[in-house]
């Protein structure tokens with residue numbers, strides 16, 4: 001059974017939360033469908049589709065619904081989930097700044113209790129809710145509230161996305177330390193090459209070695225699992241449906257071969273749905 005929900009945060013904005021979340025959603029949904037099809041074939045029943053994964057971006061800033069650069073758009077097309085873009089993002093603001101500020105600039109301040117109620121309602125629906133924050137854990141979200149407060153209020157464990165290169169060790173250890181101080185469970189870290197600028201560059205032996213060394217230091221000094229290291233693999237925001245499907249296939253294959261997925265499953269505490 002997948003966990004009820006996971007909060008995907010990052011060591012910074014632009015580290016690849018959206019890209020990794022979209023790929024994870026596509027992969028976990030496919031694995032859920034494959035498992036169900038196998039069980040149903042074994043029981044001689046017809047296969048039926050179910051939502052094993054759902055996506056939520058509580059607040060996006062620097063975006064407009066329907067624009068290919070919006071996180072909601074990239075989450076939808078990158079995952080291929082059967083959701084509507086407007087259902088993925090609860091609030092969308094134009095200003096490319098922290099949600100608290102973007103909402104104020106739009107004259108529509110965010111109410112933390114409404115965000116929590118929205119999250120609780122979504123968690124009650126079937127499937128694992130993958131929640132993408134904006135920026136990192138301490139980004140201002142609502143009056144007196146930061147991104148970490150939403151994860152804490154919803155009792156969601158964290159997945160931390162971080163860069164692969166120099167500087168990531170400090171940023172990641174700071175994020176882990178703050179999360180634990182705030183009482184948040186950290187499932188693990190994924191190092192994602194969001195900066196190389198070319199597929200080949202990320203395969204350079206020195207870059208690969210640095211990512212591996214960084215992963216080791218993060219595990220040793222942060223006492224936290226690094227679940228995988230993902231290479232540079234650019235999306236094409238302007239792709240058509242077939243283009244997105246082809247990208248998903250490549251990106252999910254990369255995630256499946258590079259990331260330990262065990263921590264996303266909870267065999268003990270979940271109610272049985274099948």
Ligand SMILES: Nc1ncnc2c1ncn2[C@@H]1O[C@H](COP(=O)(O)OP(=O)(O)OP(=O)(O)O)[C@@H](O)[C@H]1O
Nearest residue numbers: 013014015016017018019135193194231232233234
């Ligand atoms: N593995 C990767 N290969 C190539 N490009 C990547 C990769 N990961 C991320 N990118 C690109 O880097 C940019 C930043 O990534 P992304 O938007 O996913 O970051 P984010 O952490 O979600 O940021 P935000 O805080 O704005 O939500 C995007 O243009 C994205 O397509």
Ligand SMILES: C[C@H](N)[C@@H](CCCCCC(=O)O)NC(=O)O
Nearest residue numbers: 013060061062096097098134135
């Ligand atoms: C505009 C960015 N892309 C992002 C908000 C990042 C806020 C970062 C604030 C900070 O840490 O200085 N918005 C979002 O993820 O919807």
Ligand SMILES: [Mg+2]
Nearest residue numbers: 017018071132
């Ligand atoms: Mg994002």
